[in-house]
Amino acid sequence: MENYRENKIVEVLQMLKYIGFDSIDSSLLKFSPFEDLIGEVNTCRKCDLHKNRTNAVFGKGPAGADIMIVGEAPGRDEDIQGIPFVGRAGKKLYDMFSASGIEEKDVFITNVIKCRPPGNRNPEPVEMERCRPYLLKQIEIIQPKVIVLLGNIALSLATGTPSGITKMRGKSLEYLSYKAIPTFHPAYVLRNPGSEKIVVEDFKKVKRSIS
Numbered sequence: 001m002e003n004y005r006e007n008k009i010v011e012v013l014q015m016l017k018y019i020g021f022d023s024i025d026s027s028l029l030k031f032s033p034f035e036d037l038i039g040e041v042n043t044c045r046k047c048d049l050h051k052n053r054t055n056a057v058f059g060k061g062p063a064g065a066d067i068m069i070v071g072e073a074p075g076r077d078e079d080i081q082g083i084p085f086v087g088r089a090g091k092k093l094y095d096m097f098s099a100s101g102i103e104e105k106d107v108f109i110t111n112v113i114k115c116r117p118p119g120n121r122n123p124e125p126v127e128m129e130r131c132r133p134y135l136l137k138q139i140e141i142i143q144p145k146v147i148v149l150l151g152n153i154a155l156s157l158a159t160g161t162p163s164g165i166t167k168m169r170g171k172s173l174e175y176l177s178y179k180a181i182p183t184f185h186p187a188y189v190l191r192n193p194g195s196e197k198i199v200v201e202d203f204k205k206v207k208r209s210i211s
């Protein structure tokens with residue numbers, strides 16, 4: 001970990017020297033609270049999913065976000081770009097944020113597991129177990145007002161069972177003492193367009209809970 005941090009400092013210093021700085025204020029070298037954890041995730045080999053990944057997908061958003069969105073796992077586009085929710089499901093997610101009044105600045109988005117399962121299959125319990133410490137650390141850093149659980153896999157964090165999203169969506173649950181609201185995954189919304197207005201209503205509830 002220290003090596004990762006030191007290498008990043010050297011990179012920054014070399015870049016600043018290259019563009020003409022003779023000296024710099026030490027405050028410029030302050031790291032984001034995520035920095036160490038990002039390095040850990042990017043080099044993680046705790047489960048077999050590291051073997052086929054292009055990129056681990058840590059998450060996206062401010063460390064002080066009020067809302068934490070937890071999806072299932074990176075898909076093909078996310079694996080290629082290293083950013084969560086960048087494909088069609090991602091566009092749908094952001095459309096539903098807009099429709100419910102949720103602003104991107106208030107949201108940190110991540111997944112239950114950080115590397116893409118082959119063929120977009122569901123994550124296996126052992127993979128979720130090994131990846132869970134990263135999610136827990138993200139939650140500890142962010143301390144969100146509400147956690148949104150997208151789909152059955154994310155719902156299982158709070159219930160222990162990867163099923164029941166139709167019955168549980170929109171309800172206020174508790175996960176690690178945080179308020180958690182499950183709703184349908186945007187990939188499900190793409191397959192079932194009629195569910196979009198339900199998710200928008202659930203997101204409005206999320207929005208109210210941070211106001």
Ligand code: SF4
Pocket residue numbers: 041044045046047048049050056113114115127130131
């Ligand atoms: S899915 Fe999680 S535990 Fe598995 S290799 Fe990726 S970061 Fe590590």
